[in-house]
Amino acid sequence: xxxxxxxxxxxxFSAKNTAEDVTEGIDxxxxxxxxxxxxxxxxxxxxxxxxxxxxxVIMAARNLEAARKCKETIIKGCPSATIDVMExxxxxxxxxxxxxxxxxxxGLPLNILIxxxxxxxxxxxxxxxxxxxxxxxxYLGHFHLTNLLLDTMKNTARSYGQEGRIxxxxxxxxxxxxxxxxxxxxxxxxxxxxxYYAYGQSKLANILHAKELTRRLKEEGANITINALHxxxxxxxxxxxxxxxSVLQNLVFKxxxxxxxxxxxxxxxxxxxxxxxxxxxxxxxxxxxxxPSDKANDAELAKKLWEFGTELIKSK
Numbered sequence: 001x002x003x004x005x006x007x008x009x010x011x012x013f014s015a016k017n018t019a020e021d022v023t024e025g026i027d028x029x030x031x032x033x034x035x036x037x038x039x040x041x042x043x044x045x046x047x048x049x050x051x052x053x054x055x056x057v058i059m060a061a062r063n064l065e066a067a068r069k070c071k072e073t074i075i076k077g078c079p080s081a082t083i084d085v086m087e088x089x090x091x092x093x094x095x096x097x098x099x100x101x102x103x104x105x106x107g108l109p110l111n112i113l114i115x116x117x118x119x120x121x122x123x124x125x126x127x128x129x130x131x132x133x134x135x136x137x138x139y140l141g142h143f144h145l146t147n148l149l150l151d152t153m154k155n156t157a158r159s160y161g162q163e164g165r166i167x168x169x170x171x172x173x174x175x176x177x178x179x180x181x182x183x184x185x186x187x188x189x190x191x192x193x194x195x196y197y198a199y200g201q202s203k204l205a206n207i208l209h210a211k212e213l214t215r216r217l218k219e220e221g222a223n224i225t226i227n228a229l230h231x232x233x234x235x236x237x238x239x240x241x242x243x244x245x246s247v248l249q250n251l252v253f254k255x256x257x258x259x260x261x262x263x264x265x266x267x268x269x270x271x272x273x274x275x276x277x278x279x280x281x282x283x284x285x286x287x288x289x290x291x292p293s294d295k296a297n298d299a300e301l302a303k304k305l306w307e308f309g310t311e312l313i314k315s316k
Contacts, residue, residue: 090136178192
C-alpha cells in the first residue's frame with residue numbers, strides 16, 4: 001500500500017518500513033517479552049516478528065482459543081518460535097492481578113513489556129470495575145500491569161546486565177481530548193462522554209505514564225526504559241466502532257494508511273532496536289522520535305494522573 005509521505009528520519013527508517021525491516025539482523029534469543037492484545041492487527045504481527053527474531057513471547061490474551069490458533073499459525077511459518085499463551089483481560093483489574101501473580105510465580109524473566117491491547121471509540125460503557133471502558137482498557141489496566149511486573153523487570157535487567165524496555169501503544173489522537181487533558185472529575189459521566197475525546201484521553205494517558213515512570217525509574221537508577229508510540233493509521237478491527245463517516249474518511253485518505261507490517265514497525269523498533277538504547281519517556285512515530293502535544297509534556301499532569309490511577313486501583 002503506497003504512502004504519499006514517507007521520508008526517512010534520523011533513525012534511518014520511515015513510515016514505509018516494516019517490523020521485519022527495523023529488526024533485521026537483531027538476535028533476540030534469550031529475551032522474554034509479554035504482549036497484550038496479541039491475536040490480531042499489529043499485536044499479532046509484533047508477536048510474529050519478535051518470535052522470528054528469537055524472543056520468547058508470552059501472548060497475554062483475553063481469548064485463549066484465538067491466541068492458541070495464532071500461535072499455531074506463527075509456528076508453522078517459524079518452527080523455531082518460542083511462544084506461550086496466558087489469559088489476560090486488561091479491562092479487568094482482577095484479571096490483571098491474577099495474570100501478574102501467575103507470571104511472577106513461574107519465575108520467568110521479563111525483558112520487554114508491550115502494552116498493545118486497546119479499544120477505539122466504542123459507545124459509552126463501563127469496565128468490570130465500573131470505569132469508563134477506553135480509560136480502563138487502554139490506560140489503567142496497563143498501568144496496573146506495569147506496576148505489578150516492574151520488580152520482575154528490574155531483577156531481569158540486573159541479572160542480564162541489559163536494559164528492560166516497556167512499550168506503550170498510544171496514538172496521534174492523544175491531541176484530541178477533553179479540556180484539561182484528563183477528565184478526572186467526570187471520568188465515568190455518561191452525559192459528558194464523547195467517544196473520540198475519551199479515546200484521545202486514554203492515549204494521552206499512555207504518554208503521561210511513560211513520562212512519569214521514566215522520572216521515577218531514573219531517580220532509583222533502574223535500567224528500564226519506557227516509551228510511547230503512534231503506530232500510524234491502520235485498517236484493523238480496532239476501528240470496528242467507528243462511524244460511517246469515519247470509514248468514508250479512511251477510504252478517502254487510504255493512501256496515507258499503513259499496512260499491518262508497517263503499523264507494527266515502531267513497536268518492534270522500540271522493543272528491539274539498539275538505536276533507542278537509553279532513550280526513555282519519549283514519543284515515537286514512523287520509527288523516529290516525534291513531538292507530542294503540550295499536555296503530553298506536562299510533568300504535573302503526569303504526576304496527577306499517576307496518583308489518580310493509583311488511588312483508583314486501590315479503591316477497587
